[in-house]
Amino acid sequence: MNPVYLDNNATTRVAPEVLETMLPYFSELFGNPSSMHTFGGQLHRRIEEAREKVAALINAEPYEIIFTSCGTESDNAAIMSAVESQPRKRHIITTRVEHPAVLNFCQHLGRKGHRVTLLPVNKQGQLDSDTLLRTLDDDTAVVSIMYANNETGVIFPVETLSSILKERGILFHTDAVQAVGKIPIDVTKIPVDMLTISGHKLHAPKGIGALYVRKGTRFHPYIIGGHQEGGRRAGTENVASVIGFGKAAELARGHLGDDSAYLGKLRDRLEQGLLASCPNAGVNGDISNRLPNTSNISFEYVEGEAILLRLNEHNICASSGSACSSGSLEPSHVLRAMGVPYTTVHGSIRFSLSRFNTDGDVDAVLDVMPGIINELRELSPFGKKHSAKA
Numbered sequence: 001m002n003p004v005y006l007d008n009n010a011t012t013r014v015a016p017e018v019l020e021t022m023l024p025y026f027s028e029l030f031g032n033p034s035s036m037h038t039f040g041g042q043l044h045r046r047i048e049e050a051r052e053k054v055a056a057l058i059n060a061e062p063y064e065i066i067f068t069s070c071g072t073e074s075d076n077a078a079i080m081s082a083v084e085s086q087p088r089k090r091h092i093i094t095t096r097v098e099h100p101a102v103l104n105f106c107q108h109l110g111r112k113g114h115r116v117t118l119l120p121v122n123k124q125g126q127l128d129s130d131t132l133l134r135t136l137d138d139d140t141a142v143v144s145i146m147y148a149n150n151e152t153g154v155i156f157p158v159e160t161l162s163s164i165l166k167e168r169g170i171l172f173h174t175d176a177v178q179a180v181g182k183i184p185i186d187v188t189k190i191p192v193d194m195l196t197i198s199g200h201k202l203h204a205p206k207g208i209g210a211l212y213v214r215k216g217t218r219f220h221p222y223i224i225g226g227h228q229e230g231g232r233r234a235g236t237e238n239v240a241s242v243i244g245f246g247k248a249a250e251l252a253r254g255h256l257g258d259d260s261a262y263l264g265k266l267r268d269r270l271e272q273g274l275l276a277s278c279p280n281a282g283v284n285g286d287i288s289n290r291l292p293n294t295s296n297i298s299f300e301y302v303e304g305e306a307i308l309l310r311l312n313e314h315n316i317c318a319s320s321g322s323a324c325s326s327g328s329l330e331p332s333h334v335l336r337a338m339g340v341p342y343t344t345v346h347g348s349i350r351f352s353l354s355r356f357n358t359d360g361d362v363d364a365v366l367d368v369m370p371g372i373i374n375e376l377r378e379l380s381p382f383g384k385k386h387s388a389k390a
């Protein structure tokens with residue numbers, strides 16, 4: 001039986017049309033796009049078509065898109081390029097709520113001698129552009145701030161931030177892994193220098209990503225070797241995945257408006273249903289400005305992991321904390337940075353939807369969740385006082 005899959009910020013299913021588009025590249029079209037012969041060389045054109053589709057999703061020019069192996073590589077490559085192209089500048093600014101692909105990489109550079117500033121967020125998970133302004137100095141090489149948070153869905157004011165940085169001539173990278181394909185993004189209106197995309201968050205396979213690099217931005221390759229990707233990212237292309245990514249981007253672009261409205265309605269019904277049926281529950285993050293598919297809810301006096309295990313028994317998939325680091329019982333660094341109390345962080349669950357979810361999936365959660373929360377509260381002496389029976 002297929003699970004009720006509500007963990008789409010961790011990864012999404014490959015869309016059937018994407019899989020179908022990819023299949024020939026595992027069989028009859030197995031050539032190397034760099035080959036001189038027509039058999040391999042014909043793939044070059046297909047890769048360029050995929051590049052055009054990924055570019056169109058953010059209104060970029062195709063040559064501004066570099067294919068990479070994942071969002072993490074794109075994040076690392078963007079920040080590394082920014083510091084390598086300005087060796088005299090040692091200051092990197094990011095936020096406390098970034099994905100580890102940015103946060104841990106900046107901290108790694110910090111251990112190698114760079115000065116790293118981590119910007120705080122407020123209780124709603126919002127970032128204040130004045131705080132950024134106060135931390136900028138002549139030594140700042142790059143600012144890397146995510147477009148939307150993977151745990152809460154909160155959207156940062158990337159347009160304002162990028163305008164501030166453009167005025168000062170400071171490079172700006174945004175990790176838009178969770179935003180691309182869920183909300184409209186137009187790089188002709190937002191003056192970011194670099195922007196990260198990951199295929200598997202938008203119904204392409206895992207192991208394919210892209211980095212947008214604005215025309216005129218100096219770029220130092222992170223992976224060095226052959227001439228692929230115009231010398232900006234070496235390595236024989238992951239042809240099938242690149243082509244699947246192109247198809248997924250085309251579908252995402254076509255679906256954008258409809259998906260957004262559909263997901264918002266589904267998410268709100270789930271959220272309101274849970275808040276109404278489970279006492280002592282609250283939403284984490286700014287609900288007026290977040291991705292339409294994401295809901296992060298804290299259930300007081302229960303452990304998030306225990307909730308997940310019970311949901312799992314009902315074949316329902318959600319996550320607690322950061323999906324990519326789940327398996328660790330560390331409390332979410334995002335919720336901690338928002339000042340959410342320790343006990344509340346521990347009872348937080350993230351539900352993240354995709355266009356493949358239905359009203360039936362929402363009903364499945366609403367059917368079981370009040371019972372699960374009540375039962376778990378009954379099990380703990382402290383929670384018992386707060387269970388529905390108390």
Ligand code: PLP
Nearest residue numbers: 070071072099101150177198324
């Ligand atoms: N950035 C954000 C905001 C993410 O949510 C993720 C994955 O969850 C990544 C980067 C890493 O992307 P990938 O899994 O493609 O390396």
